[in-house]
Amino acid sequence: MRVALVGTQADLIRLRARLDESIEVAAEFVSLAEARAADLDVDAYLLAPEHSARDDGLQEPLTPRELEVLEQLAAGLSNKAIGARLGISDQTVKFHVASITGKLGVTNRTEAVRRALRLGLIAL
Numbered sequence: 001m002r003v004a005l006v007g008t009q010a011d012l013i014r015l016r017a018r019l020d021e022s023i024e025v026a027a028e029f030v031s032l033a034e035a036r037a038a039d040l041d042v043d044a045y046l047l048a049p050e051h052s053a054r055d056d057g058l059q060e061p062l063t064p065r066e067l068e069v070l071e072q073l074a075a076g077l078s079n080k081a082i083g084a085r086l087g088i089s090d091q092t093v094k095f096h097v098a099s100i101t102g103k104l105g106v107t108n109r110t111e112a113v114r115r116a117l118r119l120g121l122i123a124l
Helices: 009-018 032-037 049-056 064-074 079-086 090-104 109-119
Strands: 002-006 024-029 044-047
Touching: 002 009, 002 032, 024 032, 032 044, 064 079, 064 090, 064 109, 079 090, 090 109
Parallel strands: 002 024, 002 044
Antiparallel strands: none
């Protein structure tokens, strides 16, 4: 599995110490926005626990699946279309959208996309 690490130098040292040999570190970044802007081919972004909420200004970071749903929202897809693309039901998409809007502190999907763009969580 290829990952990008996100955190301060001290965070990165602690993260590296916890990884096993099956995980390849593709790169290290100070912020999630910087990591996403690099557009690397990675399977995951590993954020230091204390870094993730601080980095995004969020109380709770979005899960990888929520980020996938958010990217599809930004593309203007309906819940049904998102579900078809991701292989999940439209009800599961609805659940993810509710979670995303709650975590981002917004009331609808349009506001969620705008806030995510400002935070660097997604790019158009």
